Amino acid sequence: MENLNQEIEKKEKELRKIRLAFLNILEDTQDAKDWAVEEKNKTMAVINNFTDGLLVIDHENKIELVSPTIEKLFKEKKENILGKSIFKINFKKIKLKPLIEILKKKKEVYRKEIELGEGILLEMTTAYFDFGKRKGILVVLHDISKDKIIERMKTEFVSIAAHQLRTPLSAIKWSLRMILDGDVGSINEDQRDLLEKTYTSNERMIGLINDLLNVTRIEEGKFLYKPEKMQMEGIVVNVIQDSEDVIKMKNVSVKFEKSKKLLPPVVIDEEKMSLAIHNLLDNALKYTPEKGKIAISLEEKDNEIVFKIKDTGVGIPEDQKERIFTKFFRGSNVIKMETEGSGLGLYTTKNIIDSHKGKIWFESEENKGTTFYFSIPV
Amino acid sequence: MSKKVLIIEDDKFLRDLLGKKLSSLGFDTVLAVDGEEGLEKIKTEKPDIVLLDLILPGINGFEVLEQAKKDPSVNEIPIIILSNLGQSEDIEKGLSLGAKDFLVKAHFTPQEIVKKLQVFLS
Numbered sequence: 001m002e003n004l005n006q007e008i009e010k011k012e013k014e015l016r017k018i019r020l021a022f023l024n025i026l027e028d029t030q031d032a033k034d035w036a037v038e039e040k041n042k043t044m045a046v047i048n049n050f051t052d053g054l055l056v057i058d059h060e061n062k063i064e065l066v067s068p069t070i071e072k073l074f075k076e077k078k079e080n081i082l083g084k085s086i087f088k089i090n091f092k093k094i095k096l097k098p099l100i101e102i103l104k105k106k107k108e109v110y111r112k113e114i115e116l117g118e119g120i121l122l123e124m125t126t127a128y129f130d131f132g133k134r135k136g137i138l139v140v141l142h143d144i145s146k147d148k149i150i151e152r153m154k155t156e157f158v159s160i161a162a163h164q165l166r167t168p169l170s171a172i173k174w175s176l177r178m179i180l181d182g183d184v185g186s187i188n189e190d191q192r193d194l195l196e197k198t199y200t201s202n203e204r205m206i207g208l209i210n211d212l213l214n215v216t217r218i219e220e221g222k223f224l225y226k227p228e229k230m231q232m233e234g235i236v237v238n239v240i241q242d243s244e245d246v247i248k249m250k251n252v253s254v255k256f257e258k259s260k261k262l263l264p265p266v267v268i269d270e271e272k273m274s275l276a277i278h279n280l281l282d283n284a285l286k287y288t289p290e291k292g293k294i295a296i297s298l299e300e301k302d303n304e305i306v307f308k309i310k311d312t313g314v315g316i317p318e319d320q321k322e323r324i325f326t327k328f329f330r331g332s333n334v335i336k337m338e339t340e341g342s343g344l345g346l347y348t349t350k351n352i353i354d355s356h357k358g359k360i361w362f363e364s365e366e367n368k369g370t371t372f373y374f375s376i377p378v
Numbered sequence: 379m380s381k382k383v384l385i386i387e388d389d390k391f392l393r394d395l396l397g398k399k400l401s402s403l404g405f406d407t408v409l410a411v412d413g414e415e416g417l418e419k420i421k422t423e424k425p426d427i428v429l430l431d432l433i434l435p436g437i438n439g440f441e442v443l444e445q446a447k448k449d450p451s452v453n454e455i456p457i458i459i460l461s462n463l464g465q466s467e468d469i470e471k472g473l474s475l476g477a478k479d480f481l482v483k484a485h486f487t488p489q490e491i492v493k494k495l496q497v498f499l500s
Contacts, residue, residue, distance in 0.1 A: 159465075163462050163463060166462035166482075166484040167462055167483070169484050170483035170484045171391045171392055173484060174396070174399075174487065174488050175391075175395055177487040177488060178395065178398075178488055183398075183399060183402060183488075206484045206485070209484075213465070217465065226466065
């Protein structure tokens with residue numbers, strides 16, 4: 001009997017221990033559950049308050065998660081989106097086709113611009129995930145409709161302003177020219193000298209406005225207007241010819257070394273390519289002292305046409321090389337030289353080369369010279 | 379007989395400068411300050427050549443060009459656009475509507491404009 005009692009007591013103790021252990025486990029589970037719920041709430045709070053639209057599509061192409069921003073972007077209630085196949089869904093107010101086309105390619109995209117209807121412009125980013133059992137795609141949609149409107153207004157403004165500026169400048173140009181040409185009577189040498197200088201300043205202003213207009217066009221994305229298959233050589237020859245007066249005035253030798261064999265034609269926009277080459281030559285001329293040398297060459301290399309322009313000019317300071325292609329940038333050494341310049345030439349040139357799917361680079365040493373290269377795929 | 383040039387230009391100073399230059403070189407100049415007047419003078423004055431601005435009050439230069447080219451009584455008269463627009467699209471549009479040439483005002487001196495006129499008059 002005593003044994004039995006002892007045994008029972010022992011068991012009871014054990015049971016108490018087990019109970020405690022269970023309670024502990026239960027508590028841990030509850031904690032874990034609470035934690036999971038809290039995490040979920042946190043994630044949902046992030047998703048619900050995310051300014052970009054978030055969409056999760058599962059491995060069966062069903063839409064699994066929709067953030068409130070998506071409802072706004074798609075102009076549809078959550079209930080009409082959730083659980084449906086992304087490939088079969090049809091909305092009244094927007095066209096999902098561009099988005100679906102991208103998903104069909106099964107490749108991740110980063111900030112790809114898509115238009116889901118009149119003036120509805122989005123940037124789409126996708127990320128594929130695979131957590132073993134759970135596979136799918138996360139789609140992030142960033143609304144850029146407003147940005148686009150503002151950008152367009154900005155470029156339109158600059159464009160109109162530039163056209164308006166040209167009118168008074170034309171008037172100044174025409175009247176100065178007529179005075180200088182003696183159309184309104186003779187002028188003395190001092191007057192002529194002064195007026196010639198005024199005329200040159202005015203021409204500079206007209207040139208500056210042209211640069212600004214070109215930059216605006218680049219930013220409008222309308223820059224490549226007429227790509228055609230043609231030889232680069234003729235363009236280079238023409239650009240050099242157009243600068244003949246400046247070349248003579250600067251007393252700098254400009255040599256164009258033509259390729260020995262006939263180069264294959266490339267697809268280029270003649271006007272823009274001329275501008276790109278003109279800007280490079282113009283810089284070389286501006287920043288190369290008298291009696292300096294400029295050598296230009298064209299050659300074919302690895303299915304590319306490589307243009308090279310080497311000068312014996314002032315060079316680009318080492319610490320500024322990174323910024324050379326940025327808008328309005330001018331080297332500290334050339335600002336001191338007081339040569340005019342807008343800081344738009346290389347920016348424009350780089351954009352032109354980029355839009356031809358080409359590359360541009362340079363080598364430079366201060367007070368020795370600079371070589372600019374660009375290549376265009378054949 | 380001197381050649382008659384119609385200048386359609388809304389800016390008074392530019393209009394007068396060019397008119398003066400052309401008159402001094404023996405041209406007979408007719409001036410118009412906007413699109414309506416320009417179109418009317420193309421028809422009534424029957425000039426030998428027209429210098430046409432694009433940004434004009436009322437109907438713009440493109441419309442003047444289009445309407446002039448539609449009218450069989452005047453569609454043979456050469457029209458040269460002289461404007462401060464000058465983007466590729468504008469040039470393309472002007473030429474496709476039948477303009478003989480497209481000159482950006484700020485890029486030409488009066489003398490150079492006259493040279494261009496003479497090319498189309500001879």
